[in-house]
């Protein structure tokens with residue numbers, strides 16, 4: 001049991017702070033249509049770094065902040081925290097438990113946390129690469145995903161298999177290294193220009 005709890009505060013229909021404890025085996029979430037079941041899954045994707053408001057059924061990211069009901073006023077911030085068991089160190093961090101948090105304010109400002117420390121989006125995405133748990137991973141199969149998978153382009157399908165085979169991490173690192181190399185080459189070109197000017 002890796003995922004222990006999902007805490008939601010101000011995320012979509014969760015105007016009241018809510019904690020969902022995941023039990024051993026299978027945890028099911030039941031409720032009437034429109035009661036917020038899909039919102040829980042979207043909250044998980046969101047914490048793991050989802051950047052597309054559309055894939056969370058919104059126009060802009062701030063749409064996920066609880067916008068109030070007739071009896072409850074809107075919230076100024078949405079916050080979701082996932083707590084994972086890490087006793088077997090499946091995540092490369094020296095902690096028995098790892099919590100991942102994300103916040104968004106009405107201004108659009110966003111924050112990410114790993115064990116309550118502020119981190120960058122990149123740190124969260126990198127932590128989960130090749131674990132099978134990530135914003136686009138095969139661990140989350142929403143309504144219609146199988147249909148989409150079958151109709152997706154071969155490139156998109158390959159992405160899923162790459163994640164499954166555990167090579168996404170290396171691709172990600174290569175891209176990062178390529179970016180650094182480009183920056184270094186630009187610096188080098190600038191230095192060479194200066195040398196020519198001085199000569």
Ligand code: ATP
Nearest residue numbers: 012013033034035036037038039063064065066067
């Ligand atoms: P279904 O069984 O029909 O798929 P569901 O239980 O999965 O339903 P969701 O689609 O998760 O339900 O929840 C939709 C509800 O969330 C709607 O009632 C909608 O009004 C509410 N909701 C979405 N965004 C917000 C928001 N920003 N503030 C308040 N409520 C919101």
